[in-house]
Amino acid sequence: MLRSISQTSSDGVTEELFTLSFSFGDIPGVLWSPDSATGSRPLILIGHGGGQHKQAPGVVARARRFATECGFAVVAVDSPAHGGRPQSDEHKRLITEMRTSFQTGGDATPILAELHALLAGQSVPEWQAVLDAVQKLDHVGAGPVGYWGVSQGSALGVPFVAAEPRVRSAVLGLNGAKTCAEGAERITVPLEFLVQWDDELVPRADSLALFDRFSSTEKTLHANPGKHGEIPRFELDSSVRFFSRHLN
Amino acid sequence: MLRSISQTSSDGVTEELFTLSFSFGDIPGVLWSPDSATGSRPLILIGHGGGQHKQAPGVVARARRFATECGFAVVAVDSPAHGGRPQSDEHKRLITEMRTSFQTGGDATPILAELHALLAGQSVPEWQAVLDAVQKLDHVGAGPVGYWGVSQGSALGVPFVAAEPRVRSAVLGLNGAKTCAEGAERITVPLEFLVQWDDELVPRADSLALFDRFSSTEKTLHANPGKHGEIPRFELDSSVRFFSRHLN
Numbered sequence: 265m266l267r268s269i270s271q272t273s274s275d276g277v278t279e280e281l282f283t284l285s286f287s288f289g290d291i292p293g294v295l296w297s298p299d300s301a302t303g304s305r306p307l308i309l310i311g312h313g314g315g316q317h318k319q320a321p322g323v324v325a326r327a328r329r330f331a332t333e334c335g336f337a338v339v340a341v342d343s344p345a346h347g348g349r350p351q352s353d354e355h356k357r358l359i360t361e362m363r364t365s366f367q368t369g370g371d372a373t374p375i376l377a378e379l380h381a382l383l384a385g386q387s388v389p390e391w392q393a394v395l396d397a398v399q400k401l402d403h404v405g406a407g408p409v410g411y412w413g414v415s416q417g418s419a420l421g422v423p424f425v426a427a428e429p430r431v432r433s434a435v436l437g438l439n440g441a442k443t444c445a446e447g448a449e450r451i452t453v454p455l456e457f458l459v460q461w462d463d464e465l466v467p468r469a470d471s472l473a474l475f476d477r478f479s480s481t482e483k484t485l486h487a488n489p490g491k492h493g494e495i496p497r498f499e500l501d502s503s504v505r506f507f508s509r510h511l512n
Numbered sequence: 513m514l515r516s517i518s519q520t521s522s523d524g525v526t527e528e529l530f531t532l533s534f535s536f537g538d539i540p541g542v543l544w545s546p547d548s549a550t551g552s553r554p555l556i557l558i559g560h561g562g563g564q565h566k567q568a569p570g571v572v573a574r575a576r577r578f579a580t581e582c583g584f585a586v587v588a589v590d591s592p593a594h595g596g597r598p599q600s601d602e603h604k605r606l607i608t609e610m611r612t613s614f615q616t617g618g619d620a621t622p623i624l625a626e627l628h629a630l631l632a633g634q635s636v637p638e639w640q641a642v643l644d645a646v647q648k649l650d651h652v653g654a655g656p657v658g659y660w661g662v663s664q665g666s667a668l669g670v671p672f673v674a675a676e677p678r679v680r681s682a683v684l685g686l687n688g689a690k691t692c693a694e695g696a697e698r699i700t701v702p703l704e705f706l707v708q709w710d711d712e713l714v715p716r717a718d719s720l721a722l723f724d725r726f727s728s729t730e731k732t733l734h735a736n737p738g739k740h741g742e743i744p745r746f747e748l749d750s751s752v753r754f755f756s757r758h759l760n
Binding site for chain 2: 459461475476481482483484485486487488489496498501502505509
């Protein structure tokens with residue numbers, strides 16, 4: 265059951281904070297939609313990155329673009345173990361090991377693979393429950409759905425997009441075949457896949473190997489120079505057009 | 513001296529056939545511009561593929577899009593040894609060897625490298641002369657210039673873009689580091705670089721190696737599934753937006 269917490273509006277976009285009760289505990293979420301929206305519309309789900317949360321600046325900026333330029337509804341939720349959600353001992357152990365590995369320059373691949381698999385086991389059914397609940401709202405409805413997520417948002421997005429037939433297109437990226445939870449081969453919807461050419465966290469070959477695995481007949485890899493966090497601004501323009509093309 | 517041959521108009525675009533006298537002989541060309549255009553505007557140069565010519569269907573389709581959607585002027589010319597232009601014995605030998613190599617599945621790399629270097633020695637100064645002449649026209653003028661060319665159009669485009677400071681942005685692709693004439697390292701303008709992921713003529717690693725060589729701080733690799741000739745239609749949409757962003 266989706267429980268509304270607050271509703272605010274600015275610059276033409278309404279932002280509704282909500283909580284969804286679920287078997288693993290409450291899921292805190294945000295729904296953005298054009299002011300005074302009525303009736304069914306396409307919906308974008310945004311999966312945030314590792315260590316981030318549903319209202320991280322990059323998430324909010326993307327959500328507002330999709331709402332204002334496309335008239336879409338947009339949802340983000342705090343991923344398991346993120347944004348103040350409870351962390352199990354296993355979460356804590358893996359997150360600590362991951363940070364240590366990044367700091368010492370060790371190979372974080374096996375830890376990331378384990379962490380993403382653990383988180384995805386929880387986040388895939390959570391996203392499905394969020395989708396069920398949000399599509400019941402009058403101003404969202406059962407329109408076509410897109411998924412946007414890079415880095416951890418992609419690692420958790422791959423198994424979700426693979427499992428969920430309501431998702432018709434997705435922007436993924438910034439992760440590789442070795443640290444991504446399973447499902448890439450089962451994805452057949454149109455994709456844009458973002459690669460940072462000088463990514464210090466994801467080996468280039470692993471990124472290309474993951475792109476190779478998707479079964480989608482329409483999939484485009486966009487590679488730009490720069491590190492993990494340096495996706496150029498014009499890629500958001502591209503995401504807007506990509507979803508406009510596939511969800512309208 | 514640019515000599516006009518004919519002028520026709522359809523669907524809002526005027527097409528002017530011309531010949532430019534040059535030291536290597538006459539260069540046959542086409543200039544597309546919005547009907548009744550007056551005053552200076554951005555200009556796109558389109559370099560056609562191997563075995564094609566200035567009015568190949570793909571060239572015309574792109575030219576008309578740039579003229580109608582962006583209001584730009586667009587020029588294409590027959591490359592040396594193409595479109596009925598004279599072929600030297602060396603041209604003939606290399607083109608024959610290239611075809612034989614493609615048919616027998618041999619390694620065409622050294623032949624393509626030699627052919628592209630030969631053609632570029634002629635086409636770079638030719639493109640510069642075409643640019644000089646076309647920019648003198650009232651409805652073109654000395655606005656910013658873009659270059660669009662893939663496959664041979666890219667192999668000849670790389671040394672041209674490297675040599676010509678009037679070119680401010682370029683779409684290149686479908687060729688690799690081993691068969692491209694020199695100059696990639698000297699290119700610093702924004703680029704979109706197209707790769708066909710299953711290209712039967714250009715090894716994937718060679719494509720990625722060429723992308724690596726460009727010194728541009730803004731360069732985006734777009735990779736799509738499919739063979740050499742199967743660039744998806746939406747990449748032309750992307751080219752339109754790329755040039756709109758950089759030349760307007």
